[in-house]
Amino acid sequence: MELENKNVLVLGLGVSGVSTTKALVKLGANVIVNDSKTEEDLKSNLKELEGLDVVYKLGNNDIKLGNIDLIVKSPGVPLTVPLLHKANELGIEVITDIELAYRIAKNPFVAITGTNGKTTTTTLIGELFKNCGKNCKVAGNIGVGLLWEVVNCEDKDIFVIETSSFQLESTKYFKPKVSVIINITPDHLKWHKSFENYINAKKKIFKKQGNADFTVLNYDDGILRNLEKEIKSNVIYFSQKKKLDKGVYIDGDYIVIDDGEVSKKVIKYKDIKIPGKHNVENSLAAVCVGWLMGVPIECIKETLYTFEGVEHRLEFVEEIDGIKFYNDSKGTNPDASIRAIEAINKPIILIAGGLDKGSEFDEFIKSFNGKVKALILLGETAEKIKGTAIRHGFNNIYIVDNMRKAVNKAFDISEKGDNVVLSPACASWDMYNSYEERGKDFKSEVEKLRGH
Numbered sequence: 001m002e003l004e005n006k007n008v009l010v011l012g013l014g015v016s017g018v019s020t021t022k023a024l025v026k027l028g029a030n031v032i033v034n035d036s037k038t039e040e041d042l043k044s045n046l047k048e049l050e051g052l053d054v055v056y057k058l059g060n061n062d063i064k065l066g067n068i069d070l071i072v073k074s075p076g077v078p079l080t081v082p083l084l085h086k087a088n089e090l091g092i093e094v095i096t097d098i099e100l101a102y103r104i105a106k107n108p109f110v111a112i113t114g115t116n117g118k119t120t121t122t123t124l125i126g127e128l129f130k131n132c133g134k135n136c137k138v139a140g141n142i143g144v145g146l147l148w149e150v151v152n153c154e155d156k157d158i159f160v161i162e163t164s165s166f167q168l169e170s171t172k173y174f175k176p177k178v179s180v181i182i183n184i185t186p187d188h189l190k191w192h193k194s195f196e197n198y199i200n201a202k203k204k205i206f207k208k209q210g211n212a213d214f215t216v217l218n219y220d221d222g223i224l225r226n227l228e229k230e231i232k233s234n235v236i237y238f239s240q241k242k243k244l245d246k247g248v249y250i251d252g253d254y255i256v257i258d259d260g261e262v263s264k265k266v267i268k269y270k271d272i273k274i275p276g277k278h279n280v281e282n283s284l285a286a287v288c289v290g291w292l293m294g295v296p297i298e299c300i301k302e303t304l305y306t307f308e309g310v311e312h313r314l315e316f317v318e319e320i321d322g323i324k325f326y327n328d329s330k331g332t333n334p335d336a337s338i339r340a341i342e343a344i345n346k347p348i349i350l351i352a353g354g355l356d357k358g359s360e361f362d363e364f365i366k367s368f369n370g371k372v373k374a375l376i377l378l379g380e381t382a383e384k385i386k387g388t389a390i391r392h393g394f395n396n397i398y399i400v401d402n403m404r405k406a407v408n409k410a411f412d413i414s415e416k417g418d419n420v421v422l423s424p425a426c427a428s429w430d431m432y433n434s435y436e437e438r439g440k441d442f443k444s445e446v447e448k449l450r451g452h
Contacts (some may be wrong), residue, residue, distance in 0.1 A: 001103040004028035006224070007067050011083070012074025013037070013045050016097045019145020020072050025052050026151050027104070032056075034063050034083075038133040040165040067420035072100055075141065075166035078191065096170045098140060098163060101150045103173065105159065108287055111140075111174075113163045113205050114182030114218075115388055116336040118142075120274070121182055122162040123310050124303070129158055132299035136160055141167060158293070165192065165201040175208040178292055180216040182285050184223045185335040189358035199223065209233035216288045217280065219244060236292065238284035240277070248288045255284065255304075257291050267301045274309040276343025285440035312398050312439035314340055317446050322416030325446045329439030333357065334364035346371035348419050349410045351442075353379040354426030361388040368394060374413055376406050380430040402431075403438070407445035420446075 006029050010021050013035040024031045033049075034057045035042060042058065057063050061083045061130050071087055071094045078084075079094070087094055102109060112122045119142055126138035137153060139146040140161030161176075165188060168174075184199055192198040206215045210232055217224040219237035237247040246260035255266040272283050283304055290300045293436070309315065310330075317325040326344060331337040332354075341348065350372045352364075360382075365388050368375075374396045377385055382399045389397055400406045400414075410420040429437040 001099070003104075005030065005068075007032065009034060009063070009065070009068045009071045011035075011071055012060075012077045013042050014074050014076060015145050016147070017150040018045050018048050020097050020100070021049055021385075022052065022053060022145075023151045024072075025054065030055075032063075032329075034058070034061060036061050066088055070095070072097060072171065075164055076123070079169065094170060095146045095172065096167045096169050097145070098161060099171045099174050101146045101159075102171075102175065103148045105153070106155060107153060107157050107159050108178075109176040110158065110160045110178045110180070110293070111163050111176035111205055112161070112180040112182070112285075113168065113202055114180070115185045115187045115333065115338060117182045117278060118162045118164075119310050119330060120279065120313055121180065121282040121285050122160055124282060124307055125289050126160045126299060127293050127307055128286060128290040128303050129160065129293070131303050131452040132295050132343075133293075134158055134293075141224070163205060165198055168204040169201040171204050173208055175210075175213065176205070176206070178214045178216060179205040179209060179225055179288055180228075180285050180289060181205065181218070182281065183218050183221050183335075185333070186359065186387075187335070187357065191357070203227065203230070206231050206233060214292050216285060216292070218285070219247070219249075220281075231235035232398070236288050238281075238288050240280055240284065242389060248284050248291065250280070252365050255287060255298070257287065264297060266297055267304050272304050273307055274314070276314060276339060278343065279309070279314075290296060299368045312436060314343055315439070317443050317448075320411070320446070320449050322343045323411065324419045326419060326421045326423075327433045327439045327442050328421055329428070331423035331425060332370040332427045332435055334359050334361055334425045337423040338364055338367040340421060340423040341367050341371060344419050344421055346419075347373045348421050349374045349376065349414050351376045351378070351406045351410060351420070351422045352424050352426070353377040353382045353385055354424045354428050354438075355379065355430040356381045356384065357427055359426070361385050361425065362392065365389050365392045365394055373418075374398070374410075376400060376409050378402065378406050378431070379424070379426060381426050385425070403441045404445050404448075407442065407449070411449055 010033045032055045038059045129136035135157045137149045141164040142162040207402045213233040215233045219239040239249045253268045312329040315327040328340045376398045422442045428435045432438040
C-alpha cells in the first residue's frame with residue numbers, strides 16, 4: 001500500500017494511535033492527528049511523538065476532511081461518530097491499525113480473538129514461538145502498538161496479534177495465516193447493538209482466509225462449532241470434552257495432538273502451570289497454533305510447564321495474615337469473572353463492578369454457588385449487580401466508592417484461608433483509563449496493607 005505523500009488522519013491517540021502515527025511518518029505520509037481529548041489529557045502520549053512532523057487537531061472532532069485520503073481510527077472510536085459518517089459520505093476509507101498493518105506487511109500473521117482468554121492465549125503462543133527459536137512479535141490489542149512493530153520488523157518475524165471485535169469490525173482485506181476464536185459469549189452489546197453484530201465482527205477474522213490458511217475453533221462452543229460452513233480455510237478444532245477425529249483434545253489425563261492418523265501425547269493437562277479450566281481451554285488453542293506452525297512437541301510441553309500467565313489475569317498478588325489476594329482486573333465481562341470464580345478455591349471475597357456494557361449478571365451471581373461469601377461492589381454497575389444478587393438470594397453485599405475502600409473492606413471482613421479476588425465482570429472506563437490501571441491500583445492498595 002503506497003502511503004508516501006498521502007494525507008492520513010489518525011483518529012484517537014491511544015497506544016495504537018501513537019504507534020500508527022510514528023509508522024505513518026516513517027512511511028512518508030502527511031499525518032494529521034485528531035482526538036477529542038485535550039493536549040493536557042494526552043501529555044504522555046504526545047511526548048512519544050516529539051520531533052515528528054505531525055499536525056495536531058485536539059480537544060474536539062471538528063475537523064475538515066476535504067483533503068484526507070485515508071482515516072486510521074483507534075479501535076475505541078465508534079463507527080457511529082459524526083466525523084466517520086461524514087467520511088463515509090465523502091468516500092474516504094476508514095480502517096484500523098491491524099488492517100493497515102496487514103496491507104503493508106509481508107510477514108505471516110497469527111490472529112487471536114474471542115470474548116475471553118485472548119491476552120493469555122496470545123502471550124502463550126508468543127512464548128511457544130520464542131522458546132523454539134522462532135522470531136516473533138506479540139502485538140495488537142495487547143498493549144503494544146502493532147503498526148510501528150510492522151514497519152521495523154524483519155522478513156522472518158511472525159506476528160502474533162490479539163484482535164478485539166472493535167479492531168476486526170473495520171477490516172476489509174485482513175487475512176491471517178492462522179486465525180483463532182477461543183470462545184464467544186455476549187459482550188460489548190452497547191457498542192455492537194446486538195449479540196449478532198458482535199459475532200459478525202468476530203467472524204471477520206476468517207472471512208478473507210483461503211485454502212492455504214487455518215482457522216482454529218473451540219469445538220465445545222456451540223456457536224463456533226456451527227461456523228464451519230462459512231469458512232473457506234482449513235478448520236482445526238480443540239476440545240476439553242470430545243475426542244476429535246483430528247485436532248487437539250483431552251484424552252484421559254493428557255492433552256493430545258491428533259493429525260487424523262497419529263495421536264501424540266503432549267502433557268497432562270493438570271501439569272499446566274496457569275490455574276483454572278479456562279486456562280486449559282487457552283492452552284489447547286495455543287497448542288493447535290504451535291502444531292500448525294511447526295513448533296516441536298518438546299518445546300510445547302516445556303512452555304506449558306513453565307508459562308506463568310499474564311498480569312491482571314488471575315494474578316497472585318500477595319498473602320497477608322493467611323489471606324491471599326488475586327488480581328483479575330482483566331475480567332471485564334460476567335463470563336470472564338465466572339471463570340475466575342471457578343478457578344479459585346473457596347471461600348472468596350469478591351470485588352466487582354465497573355462500566356455498564358449492557359451485560360446481565362444473573363449467571364455471574366449464580367456462579368457463586370457457595371464459594372463467594374461476600375461481594376464488594378464499586379463503579380457504575382454497583383446497584384445493578386446488587387439488585388441482581390438480592391434477587392438470587394445473595395445478600396452479603398457492600399458498596400464502596402473506590403478501590404482503597406474496597407480492598408480495606410475486604411481485608412476487614414476476611415479471615416485466614418480466605419481469597420480476596422478482584423474480578424470486576426465489567427469494563428474499567430467509568431473510573432480508570434484501562435483494566436491495567438485498575439489492576440495496578442488494586443495491587444497498590446493490597447501492598448499498603450503490609451504492616452497494617
